[in-house]
Amino acid sequence: TLSACDSKGSPRSAPAATVAFHGSRQAGIVTAQQDRLAFAAYDLTVSGSPAENRDALRELLKTWTAAARAMTEGKPVPGDNDIGAAPPADTGEAFGTPPANLTITIGFGPSLFDKRFGLADKRPAALADLPHFARDNLDATRSGGDIAIQACSDDPMVAFHAIRNLARLGRGTVVMRWSQLGFGRAASTSDKQETPRNLFGFKDGTRNIHGDPKQLDNWVWVGKETDQKWMRNGSYLVARRIQMRIEAWDRDFLTDQQNVFGRHKYTGAPLSGGNEFDAPNFHARAADGSAAIPPTSHMALAAHENNGGVRILRRAYNYTDGVIASSGELDAGLFFLCYQRDPRTQFVALQHKLSRSDALNEYIQHVGSGLYACPPGVTSDSGYWGEDLLA
Numbered sequence: 001t002l003s004a005c006d007s008k009g010s011p012r013s014a015p016a017a018t019v020a021f022h023g024s025r026q027a028g029i030v031t032a033q034q035d036r037l038a039f040a041a042y043d044l045t046v047s048g049s050p051a052e053n054r055d056a057l058r059e060l061l062k063t064w065t066a067a068a069r070a071m072t073e074g075k076p077v078p079g080d081n082d083i084g085a086a087p088p089a090d091t092g093e094a095f096g097t098p099p100a101n102l103t104i105t106i107g108f109g110p111s112l113f114d115k116r117f118g119l120a121d122k123r124p125a126a127l128a129d130l131p132h133f134a135r136d137n138l139d140a141t142r143s144g145g146d147i148a149i150q151a152c153s154d155d156p157m158v159a160f161h162a163i164r165n166l167a168r169l170g171r172g173t174v175v176m177r178w179s180q181l182g183f184g185r186a187a188s189t190s191d192k193q194e195t196p197r198n199l200f201g202f203k204d205g206t207r208n209i210h211g212d213p214k215q216l217d218n219w220v221w222v223g224k225e226t227d228q229k230w231m232r233n234g235s236y237l238v239a240r241r242i243q244m245r246i247e248a249w250d251r252d253f254l255t256d257q258q259n260v261f262g263r264h265k266y267t268g269a270p271l272s273g274g275n276e277f278d279a280p281n282f283h284a285r286a287a288d289g290s291a292a293i294p295p296t297s298h299m300a301l302a303a304h305e306n307n308g309g310v311r312i313l314r315r316a317y318n319y320t321d322g323v324i325a326s327s328g329e330l331d332a333g334l335f336f337l338c339y340q341r342d343p344r345t346q347f348v349a350l351q352h353k354l355s356r357s358d359a360l361n362e363y364i365q366h367v368g369s370g371l372y373a374c375p376p377g378v379t380s381d382s383g384y385w386g387e388d389l390l391a
């Protein structure tokens, strides 16, 4: 544990919760999920030759890595903060605030591999554009992006400070395309965390991957199988902004709400019986002879038992963004983030099934989308994000 620092980088006395930035795999993926999220997708604005654009990208990634390393250690963005005739290097809103477990995770979108950078032959096959799913209603201004940054912290100011300062450091090379704040984690990524609730009031994350190394190697971390060596020890992030019709949901009967998920609302237990963490029995029958867990319930459709064993690591956050002007309803939902080894056989396969048959579809709509290849971690002070991609 390191100390947080004041605006001049001098250590403060109170110990602060930090997550190590360096490691062969990026932090912020299997890290115990923090309470707050600030997510941003950026586009590169370069207009040179592919070689020049690659140089600009490399410089950006070096600068961003140094800033991310400092911020996660509770230090200000590197650079002189004492020149009266220049804007400070760090915007300042997190001075004196401990990092509160800040992690900053980077991912590269499919568009980074277009002809601007000459990186087409480095595009992993697993970074295939997401297909259209039934009922998708995607907003292009909340989708895509050349680079994504996921900043998670237990302090919302610290998380926002991270995406804002990266945008500022990249000015002239990148613009922020879209962003999303998340409050109240809606998944647990560790056995030590109590299962939180989503805005429908249900426990979310009960059967997530909770740190089991074998499952993480099987379902989250890219291994030797990849066609692109630079992605070894990386992972693929799928982001979906999913609007939830909470007013309609709040008028629905408890029994129906439970049938939508296949779980009891208050305890989180499967409708087949037992306690929250007991395995669901998809063959169990209710008193009237019908399936105890309806086959169109969200859990029945998403469960690994019913999908050839396939799992994903969920890392979602609740969000709310004011009111939808056309309906007067709250614009609220789930910012669904999930990590996996290959989206084609994991998220895409699951979402095709859910988008067609999930009882939850009456109450949700997917309105934003992104797919990003998250490279391995940075292991030393001289390393930078994406070094192997740009070598």
Ligand SMILES: C=CC1=C(C)c2cc3[nH]c(cc4nc(cc5[nH]c(cc1n2)c(C)c5CCC(=O)O)C(CCC(=O)O)=C4C)c(C)c3C=C
Residues within 6 Å of the ligand: 198, 200, 202, 203, 204, 205, 206, 207, 208, 240, 242, 243, 244, 261, 263, 298, 299, 302, 303, 304, 305, 311, 312, 333, 334, 336, 347, 350, 351, 354, 364
């Ligand atoms: C394509 C993947 C998934 C999307 C999109 C998704 C959206 C979504 N989920 C909830 C709430 C819950 N999901 C739960 C379980 C669950 N969900 C997925 C996948 C997607 N969810 C999986 C793989 C699982 C695990 C299934 C299992 O093995 O049992 C649950 C149950 C509790 C739990 O295990 O976490 C809830 C509740 C919402 C509200 C939502 C979109 C808004």
Ligand SMILES: [Fe+2]
Residues within 6 Å of the ligand: 298, 302
């Ligand atoms: Fe789900």
